[in-house]
Amino acid sequence: MTVPALELKDLRKSFGKTEIIRGCSLAVKAGERIAVIGPNGAGKSTLFNLISGRFAPTSGEVLLNGQRIDGKKPFEINRLGLSRSFQITNIFPKLSVFENLRCGVLWSLGYRYTFLKFLADLDDANERAEQLMHMIKLDRKRDILAINLTYAEQRALEIGITIAGGAQVILLDEPTAGMSKSETKRFIELIKEVTIGKTLLTVEHDMGVVFGLADKIAVVVYGEILAYDQPEAVRANQRVQEAYLGSHVADAQANH
Amino acid sequence: MEFFTISLLNGISYGLLLFMLSSGLTLIFSMMGVLNFAHASFYMLGAYFAYSTTQLVGFWPALFVAPLLVAVLGAAFEKYCLRRVHKFGHVPELLITFGLSFIILEMVQLIWGTSSVDYRVPALLDGPLFKIYGTAFPAYRAFMMFVAILMLIAIWLLLTRTRIGLVIQAALTHPDTVEALGHNVPRVFMLVFGGGAALAGLAGVIGGNAFVTEPGMAATVGSVIFVVVVVGGMGSLSGAFVASLLIGVIQTFAVGIDSSLMGAASSAGLDITPQTFGYALWKLKISQIAPILPYMFLVLVLIFRPKGLLGTREG
Amino acid sequence: MLKVQNLHAFYGKSHVLHGVEFDVGEGEIVALLGRNGSGRSTTAKAIMGMVDCTGTVDWKGRQTLGCKPYEIAHLGIGYVPENRDIFPKITVHQNLMLGQKSAKQKGRWTFDDMYEMFPRLKERQHTEAGVLSGGEQQMLTLCRTLMGDPDLIIIDEPTEGLAPKIVELVGQYLQKLKERGISVLLIEQKLTIAMAISDRALVMGHGSIVFQGTPDSLRADAYIRKEWLEV
Amino acid sequence: LQATPAKPAPAKAGAPAGALAGQTVRIAFMDPLSGPFANVGQNQLKSWQFAAERMSGAKNPAGVKFEVVGFDNKGSPQESLNTLKAAIDQGFRYVTQGNGSGAGLAILDAVSKHNERNPGKELIYLNYAAVDPAMTNEKCDYWHFRLDADTSMKMEALTAFIKDQPKVKSVYIIGQNYSHGQQVAKYFKEGIARKRPDIKIAGEDLHPIGQVKDFAPYVAKIKQSGADTIVTGNWGQDLTLLVKALNDAGLKIPMYTYYAGVTGTPTALAAGGDSEVYVVAYGHANHTGELGAMGAEFFKKFDDDYYTFATYNGISLLGAAIAKAGSTEPSKVAKAMEGLQVKSFAGDVTMRASDHQLQQTMYITKWQKAKKGEYSVEKTGYTFVPIKQMDPYVSSTPTSCQMKRPSAS
């Protein structure tokens, strides 16, 4: 049996007295696309924060390719090949699009803290940044400061930075939030394209996105994983219906 | 025992004095996030205004008039200068207060001259309040402590009984939204800055004659009041209060401690002679560094508890 | 109640709204639809006096253009901004307190009403609002505005980031508002909910209103939908 | 531009006064004229200008005219070097400075280097108040002349006074923790051990300069120690706050100081009420005669006190030296200045050749309410009255100076 790309073992997190994550266990195989859904405040973003090192778990384990990463700093986790995007756009506002992306690739290409080489001479990094820029379709905005991009473009850049380091496991937190229908559609295609061959976890509320993107769905309710299964099975699951779906809004989205 | 009691009394009263000096800064810094480098200048203005008003109408009216004048100046500065740079971020805000401190200093020198002025403690409060072990406790010092406590209560009421604190905190991140909820944000900012300036002015009225009213007086309190505010914790009034008392007491007791590293080393069997490397450091007595202990305290607190003693936020 | 005429709005030099005209009646839910960047949020901000604009905005017979945002708020217009502009450093309860225009204000709504509406908020009432989940923040902004007891409430994309069930809930609550005589100007992206609850729909495109009518007529108008809404 | 004669008048040998009359000697004054110490600098600049004006022309043996121009060194050693350069560019050959030994040492060193590197364009540095003993000891320089008495001399006078005070039994030393404060402590301990070994040092405290806002803890410590006398080199705020704290605590013991007379300090002292403060200095507020008249006139003109009497000595010495040298050329004047003796306001003063330290009379004065006819310092109603006058030899201290004199002519 192969080692799962990402595995959670009885993960728990409390803030003060309230326990927000109450024992999540989950194993994601390499190359799978998982959608994480659940009611507001269920703990989806918190889960992502625990995995990516923003918070340290109260107890439990997180394993990346079999290696424990819980309690590590975000940058250590990132170096091990896990990258994430943010629910609220989190980019480098005063750097250009190109620079944003280049910042994302530098570490993975081994440039670390060097100040003895010129950026301009780092052909591999520049090429990779150009390539990413092309992938997220921002070539024409190459030298625009990120702060001057439109919302959708910023979201795209957010994804671009996330995948820049070439991490094999990618976490996306509501990547399409705030986008219109048409943009969302385009965006799903984009995400699909750039994450080929990678392990992907996405939080989403838009069922259209969820069903369009996911191989499997994990349903988080009140800090626990209520279900983890194929989309069709989850949709049919009675408890999930009660807790989360079960409305014409979801149906309308999913059937769109 | 005698020394301990007197030192404790001195420590607490010095702590309260620090609080008095820094309360206005706490108010402005914690609410508006502005590192007001002109705070000490407002303090100085308070002293000078009080000096002039005292000559005209006496000390007691000056106690109200001078802070009021400072408040008006502070509010005007907020309205015409500070507000414009708010959107550029904290560094420009800080620099503009820097510029203001230069201007105030020069103005003070122009109006009142470069020397100290003869601003005295009112006769009513001149002299000792009581004697303890033969050492007098001056009445004016007690008055200062009293005013410091009043300031604490006033700010506390302002923060808890009104929503000004909430409005400002909210407005720091989303001024437009707060305004759309029906709050006159610019006016609140102006009032708070004016209020902070008034507190500085009041401290000046009282500190000016307790110490020396001269153009250099701003510079001498300049950085220690930042220490109080930061050690206490940004955004925390009680923190500033605790920090003032703590710094006051620690510093006062440190003055009484004449031991040095050399003493510690020799009791540990090491022999330190003037030839030893870093002899100057070895022979330094704790009492000699007492007045700069607050800065060490500051550095240590920030490293181990960047939020400050009772603070809730880091930035 | 609200009558907007010939509204032009500017961000610095860029002209964003080009003569917007519409009105909102008492107890009416009006949906303002349109693509990203069509100018819906700008319309809301213009009514609230938060952008430079010209034209007339008539509220209960009074011209409010040129008034300050807080004055407009005091006249009874509530605004729920997009992007979840909650105040991150203060608690949930304090956020709600700021919704009231003064500490003494007694409105149609109490804290308990809000907590009843969204029990999740009650649970979190003493936490810093900044750590709330995205959805919880969204609920909070809505409640905060309601605490100000407005007669007209302008809501900018309230269902963004809410779970489908909650979206439906919000729809129900908007209808309840309407029952209490409050008018709603609902700016939405998600047609499903907007069409379900609104009395009238407006479609905006390139800074002006390109369609006005009932939801049903909009549903029927394939051209408008294709050209000005989704694909 | 040049201060020295452009057209050498046909020399009447042996009658230099006639030859020099009408020439102008320009002195560059460099001290803080802005910033926190501006008050002192402004007062001293006026004093120099006042003395120069008063003693110009026929009033000095050389018959030259003196002119003093102020340069703002902001109290900073580095800025002093800039002002020195500016002064050199403008043709000044005489420089005076006094406020702060830091700037003083910088000027001393720079003048020395300049003179070495630019023969024929020498400068003379008249130091009127920088009192670090180093300037006339290990760091002494041929081009530097000190008009004030240095820390060790003042302490010599002070200990000589204390020696005769039987009620002094236990002394507390408090000072600012920098070279001056450390020196005061050192010289006091040395001197008193020599003169009154029975006097106990009850305690010694050095505090960072300008950092103490509240001296109450120090006063508590002093009281605890049982000292009956305080000796301090503190100045400015550090002095006034100490005095206030002593008053507040009701600790009435005599305090011996160096700098209670500096601009601003008397006002602050007066505001603090009666206190027993003594000052050791080479002058006091109640001189009569020429100096007294000057003080009165100065007050009338500037509404300010004249207390930098070194300006008087400085100009007198310079005039005499120029007359003796028969030239305003600094290299000659410097030589003439060595060992020169002139009549001052309190007997004769001598510029000791071995280290260029002026030997002069010293006073111990006491701060008290001014009686009728006494000079009211800073209009406070208080004054410094002399209680002891000491001849120059009393305060004379040995020097370790190994003066390097220019070899040529």
Add this chain to the structure above:
Amino acid sequence: MSAAYYEFKPHNIGRWILWSLFALVLLVAPLVFTSSLSQTLLSQMGIAIIVCLSYNMLLGQGGMLSFGHAVYSGLGAFLAMHTLNLVSKNGFPLPVSLVPIAGGVASMLFAVVFGWVTTKKAATPFAMITLGIGELVWASSLMFPEFFGGEGGINGNRVAGPARFGITFGPQIQLYYLIAVYTFACTALMFAFTRTPLGRMLNAVRDNPERVEFVGYDTQKVRYIAFIIAAFFAGISGGLAALNFEIVTSEVVGGQRSGAYLLFTFLGGATFFFGPIIGGILMVLAFVLLSEFTKAWLLYLGLVFLFMVMYAPGGIASLIMMNLRVAAFGRLKELWVSYLALAFTAFIALLGAASMIEMVYHLKLNAALGPQLHFLGMTLDAKGVNSWFGCVFVMLTGIGLFEVTRRHFLHQWGEIQEYIELEMKRRQNL
């Protein structure tokens, strides 16, 4: 802005020209300004340029607001001076020209220690820690005469060791050229730093430290390394200052010095690389010349800051860049008449205001010397109604005219900016 755009052009002629020009200015400046004061001023400008640039590594590039940068330039100066004395007194075999490097290395070592605690934090805690450390170092600088030389500081003689090629560094001009070489080299190195991976990550840390952690970098370490590098350059400037003044006193580590670095770096413009160069030059001019020119210099300085922060928060560099942008779109020539008019009217207004300020100062400081004062070739009577009336009149006229031209200019400027925005959009969509 535009700098990044040209990055990949292999032969960047513009940049070559700029750097050659910089070198040329350094080369000929002392030939134009020959007095000994101006030579030492030029030397000090070189020193100030280095230290302001190094300060801007923290402030502009790393978003670290330091209140204690003088600690590093100052300690560098002290150690350089000790090194120089080793050379001159003990014959330590180090050429004098390399003494500044010793200062740099020493500062770097201090930064390794102090920086480790300082850079643990960012934003306000960072600023406050630097304030605290600055105060501590300043206080110790007076307490330990053994190392810092007490009030007189420590001095040395830069004419030390064997002269190479007849260069002793005795004459100021020789030292100036040494400083010029260092200034050029340090500027080039610091510019190069902005083009390296670490330099770029430093910008990223300034903008969004949290995100930096999620692209694999330890923000603390980025700040720490940058801090050490900045200290190195600060130390070099300190070492040069030690050679220039041949004396180092405790003022060099003082808070005022640190404050001046902050103020003038900002005034020059922290958002552009070359801003601090302007700032450094202005710093020397303000402290040395302005104070000679007028007693009211602190007032003027305060006012300049107030207005600059309010109306040009990007500093002088941003004003220059804005005009360059206009020039790049070929529309600067329309503006020069307005600029001339603005300058002229502003001059009139300032003349009136400054005359009044000078009269007030005169009344306050030199009233005893009579009411006459000379200012800019005019003779004013500080007690005369005519002078006051005249000044008020001049000032009001100036202000009035200025306001008229300013309105006109703003209109023009807005129009040009609009044009540029449109043009840029157009080019983008090409």
